[in-house]
Amino acid sequence: MKPFRHTKVIRTGYPFPMEESVMVAGKKETPALALVFVDGEGRDESARKMLSELFFKVVAVRTSEEGIWTVRRIAAGGERVGFFLFDSSIPEGEVVDFIDFARGRGNMRKVPAMVLTEGTDPETRVRVLEAGADEVLSVPCPPRETLARIRALLRRDESKENNPYAPARYEVGELIVDTDRHEVVWQEKRIQVTPLEFRILVHLVRDPGKVYPREELMSLLWGEHWEVEDHNLSVHIHGLRKKLARPEDDRTPIETVRGVGYRIRETLS
The missing domain is CATH 1.10.10.10 (Winged helix-like DNA-binding domain superfamily/Winged helix DNA-binding domain)
Structure with a gap:
């Protein structure tokens, strides 16, 4: 699968309007975009490099509140979020708050969510999974393995019966x-x-x-x-x-x- 010629990481500028981004690639794995929760200089660039093969746009936010504001604007603009990624820099409370919000919304109940963590506390993993995350992955982890796990999550909902935007x-x-x-x-x-x-x-x-x-x-x-x-x-x-x-x-x-x-x-x- 070929990466996009251009994948743009967007900082939302919350609470100001999001910057516009144009998809320039004709071929894609999914017409949806990825929403990445990340707090740390340079980390959003790492997310772009990792996700550019899968999504035509990566939108980066720092908090649950900013994430909620952003998905509302994305939906109003007619685009669709297809994946949530929570970097290890995001506190557990922010992760749980947003996932709880998303799982209560009909159009986001099944959007795959992956949480990256540097800790080994099993209780943290349990709480995040019980909140609705699909996978908790310990980091550091090789980028190829991380991408393979993301693809596996995306494949769960690829059938035409469940996904009207599947290739057709x-x-x-x-x-x-x-x-x-x-x-x-x-x-x-x-x-x-x-x-x-x-x-x-x-x-x-x-x-x-x-x-x-x-x-x-x-x-x-x-x-x-x-x-x-x-x-x-x-x-x-x-x-x-x-x-x-x-x-x-x-x-x-x-x-x-x-x-x-x-x-x-x-x-x-």
């Missing part, structure tokens, strides 16, 4: 959605879409003709417990329809079922 190519008429390439093609032209627009399309094209109620679609996109205004979904759907409108009659593959939700038309003829 969906074709509905003139619309093609390729999750492996993170690519949308409409009428033989590649269309630029936002991360959230892409996720909307993936859910809709998996079952053409099926009507997704607005509430169900919002839960799939933002999770059960996120406080997101209802019109946010309408704005993203409107943006998608403009991008996918046929020039001859402005019809799009996305159909609104009034009072219910949305679906992908099986045909536009």
